[in-house]
Amino acid sequence: MYKFIEYFIENKRLNYALLLFLLYMGINAYINIPKEIFPNVELDKISVSGKYAGASATNMDKMAVRDIEDELSNINGIDKTETIITPGSFAITLTLNKDANKINLLNKVQDAIALSRQYLPSDMVEPTAKLLDKSKSLIRLSISSQTLSQAELSILTKEVKSKISRIKNISEVSVRGESDEQVSIEINSEAIIAYGLRPENVLSAISDLSYIFPVGDIEERGNFVFVSTANGKTDVKEWEDSILKLEEKYVRLGDIAKVKIEYPQTNTLSSFNNNTTMSLVISKGEKGNAIEIAKELRAYVEKIKPNYKEAIFNFYQDTSIRVKERLDTVIANLMFGLILVFLSMYLLINLRIAFIVALGIPFSFIIGLLFIYYMGYSINLVSLLGALIVIGIVVDDAIVVSENIQRHLDDGMEIREATLRGVKEMLLPVTLATITTVVVFIPMFMLNGEIALFLVLIPIVVIMILLGSLLESFLFLPLHAEEFLRKSHNLVDWVPLQDLYERVLSFHIHYKKTFLVLFLVLIPLLTIFTAKSMKFQFFPNFDGNYIYISGKLDINTPLEDTFKIAKRLRRN
Numbered sequence: 001m002y003k004f005i006e007y008f009i010e011n012k013r014l015n016y017a018l019l020l021f022l023l024y025m026g027i028n029a030y031i032n033i034p035k036e037i038f039p040n041v042e043l044d045k046i047s048v049s050g051k052y053a054g055a056s057a058t059n060m061d062k063m064a065v066r067d068i069e070d071e072l073s074n075i076n077g078i079d080k081t082e083t084i085i086t087p088g089s090f091a092i093t094l095t096l097n098k099d100a101n102k103i104n105l106l107n108k109v110q111d112a113i114a115l116s117r118q119y120l121p122s123d124m125v126e127p128t129a130k131l132l133d134k135s136k137s138l139i140r141l142s143i144s145s146q147t148l149s150q151a152e153l154s155i156l157t158k159e160v161k162s163k164i165s166r167i168k169n170i171s172e173v174s175v176r177g178e179s180d181e182q183v184s185i186e187i188n189s190e191a192i193i194a195y196g197l198r199p200e201n202v203l204s205a206i207s208d209l210s211y212i213f214p215v216g217d218i219e220e221r222g223n224f225v226f227v228s229t230a231n232g233k234t235d236v237k238e239w240e241d242s243i244l245k246l247e248e249k250y251v252r253l254g255d256i257a258k259v260k261i262e263y264p265q266t267n268t269l270s271s272f273n274n275n276t277t278m279s280l281v282i283s284k285g286e287k288g289n290a291i292e293i294a295k296e297l298r299a300y301v302e303k304i305k306p307n308y309k310e311a312i313f314n315f316y317q318d319t320s321i322r323v324k325e326r327l328d329t330v331i332a333n334l335m336f337g338l339i340l341v342f343l344s345m346y347l348l349i350n351l352r353i354a355f356i357v358a359l360g361i362p363f364s365f366i367i368g369l370l371f372i373y374y375m376g377y378s379i380n381l382v383s384l385l386g387a388l389i390v391i392g393i394v395v396d397d398a399i400v401v402s403e404n405i406q407r408h409l410d411d412g413m414e415i416r417e418a419t420l421r422g423v424k425e426m427l428l429p430v431t432l433a434t435i436t437t438v439v440v441f442i443p444m445f446m447l448n449g450e451i452a453l454f455l456v457l458i459p460i461v462v463i464m465i466l467l468g469s470l471l472e473s474f475l476f477l478p479l480h481a482e483e484f485l486r487k488s489h490n491l492v493d494w495v496p497l498q499d500l501y502e503r504v505l506s507f508h509i510h511y512k513k514t515f516l517v518l519f520l521v522l523i524p525l526l527t528i529f530t531a532k533s534m535k536f537q538f539f540p541n542f543d544g545n546y547i548y549i550s551g552k553l554d555i556n557t558p559l560e561d562t563f564k565i566a567k568r569l570r571r572n
Contacts, residue, residue, distance in 0.1 A: 026366030035380035037319040050127030071112035144277035169288030294320035361396035367468030384459030
C-alpha cells in the first residue's frame with residue numbers, strides 16, 4: 001500500500017487526471033441519480049390480480065378465485081395467502097418464505113395462473129402476477145370543472161391520463177374519483193301492457209342484449225332498470241335500437257322504455273377546493289429524478305391547458321418538494337461544515353492545512369456518491385439520513401494525516417520526505433480507525449423484515465462515504481500536501497500545552513501501578529457517592545396556562561414520603 005501511495009505522489013499528472021475524472025463522474029452521477037422521497041423496495045410478496053367486469057363478488061369467487069387459489073396451493077415457498085374480492089375484481093397477496101427465490105416463485109405463480117385459465121370464463125382477461133414493491137406516488141393532479149358534466153370530465157381525465165402516461169420515467173397513473181358508466185332504462189308500463197308483455201320477460205331479455213356475458217350489474221328499482229355498461233353498448237341510440245325477443249315477439253327497446261346513460265356510481269370520491277374532481281395519482285419509475293419529472297409534469301400541464309379551457313388543473317401532494325428540501329438541507333450542512341472546518345483549521349493550525357482538509361470533504365462525498373449510484377441506489381430520505389450521520393466523521397482522516405505531515409515539515413524535513421513519512425505513519429492507525437467505525441454499522445445488514453429493506457441504505461451510505469474519505473486521505477491528500485504545505489508558524493502556539501501534557505503523561509506512566517489502583521477504586525466510589533447525593537429539586541416549566549414540575553428524587557427516599565411530596569404539590 002505504501003508503494004502504491006508513493007507511486008501516486010510521484011506521478012502527479014496521473015493523480016490530477018484521476019482527480020478531474022472523479023469530479024466529472026461525481027457531477028454526472030449527481031445529475032443522473034434518481035431522487036425520490038422513499039426508495040423503491042421489493043417486498044417478499046407477490047400480487048395476483050384480475051378483473052371480470054359486471055360479476056358480483058360471490059360470482060367472482062366461484063368463477064375464478066377458487067380455481068386460482070387451488071393451483072397456487074401446490075407451490076412450495078408460499079407462507080401465507082390473503083385474498084380480497086370486490087365486485088368485478090380480486091387481489092391475492094402471497095407472502096413468501098424467508099430467503100425464497102422471488103423470481104423463481106413469480107414464474108411458478110404465472111404458470112399456475114396459466115393452468116387455471118381453462119377453468120376461467122372465456123371472456124375474462126387472464127389475471128396478472130407481479131412482485132410487490134413499496135413505492136410512493138410522486139405527485140397528484142386534480143382535474144375539476146364548474147361547467148363539464150361527470151361524463152365529460154371522466155372522458156377528459158382519461159385523455160389527460162393517456163398523455164401523461166407516455167412521459168418518460170412515469171411508471172403508473174391511476175384515477176381517483178372516476179365513475180362507472182351506467183344505463184338507466186325507464187320501462188313504460190303502458191307500452192308493456194299494450195304489447196301484451198310480462199315485466200319479468202322484459203328484464204330477462206335486457207340481460208341477453210350483450211353478446212358477452214354478463215352485460216353488467218342489473219338492478220331494478222320500481223319502473224327503472226339500471227345496467228352498468230362494462231361490456232354492453234355505449235350509445236343511447238344503440239340501446240334504443242336494440243331488438244328484444246319477447247314471447248315470440250320482436251320489440252324495439254326504445255318503444256317500451258326510455259334510455260339514459262349516466263355516471264351515478266363512483267368507486268372513489270374525490271374533491272379539491274370544495275369542487276368535485278377527478279385526481280390522477282402519478283408515480284415515477286425506478287429511474288428518473290423526481291424533482292425534474294415534477295417540473296416536466298407541471299410544464300406539460302401548462303402546455304395542454306389551452307386545449308381544455310373548461311377544466312381546472314391543480315397539483316398537490318408533490319413529494320419532490322420534500323426531496324428538494326432534504327437535499328438542500330444536506331448540501332447546506334455540508335457547506336456549513338466546510339466553512340467551520342476551514343475556520344477551525346485556520347485558527348488552530350494554519351491556512352494551508354485548512355484548505356487541504358476542506359478540499360477533501362467534497363471529494364469524499366463524490367467517491368461515496370459514485371459507489372451509491374453504480375450500485376443502483378437513489379438519493380432519498382434514507383440515504384440523506386446516512387449522509388447527515390457521516391458529515392461530522394468524514395473530516396477526521398484528512399485532519400490527522402495532514403497535521404502529521406505538517407508536524408514533520410515543521411521539524412525541518414523536506415516536503416517530499418515529510419509527506420511520505422507522515423502518510424506512512426498514519427496509514428495503519430487511520431485505516432483501523434475507519435474500519436472500526438465501519439464495523440459499527442455492519443450489524444444493520446442483519447435486520448429482518450420490511451423495515452430492513454429501508455434501513456439497509458443507511459449503513460451502505462455511511463460505509464461508502466467513509467471508504468471514500470480513506471481513499472481521499474491516502475491518494476489525493478498527499479499530493480495536495482506536497483503542493484501546498486510549507487513550514488509555517490501557527491496562529492496558536494501549542495508548544496506549552498504539549499509540554500504540559502507530556503509531563504503529566506510521563507508522571508502517570510512512571511507511577512502507573514498506583515494510578516491503576518486509584519482508578520479501579522475511585523471510579524466505583526465516586527459512582528456510589530453521586531447516586532446517594534441525588535436530591536429532589538423542583539424545576540418549574542411554564543407552558544401556556546400550566547406549570548409542570550419536574551425534579552430529581554433521592555434513591556433512598558421512602559415510597560410513602562414520595563406520595564407525601566406529591567400530595568403537598570397538589571395542595572399547593
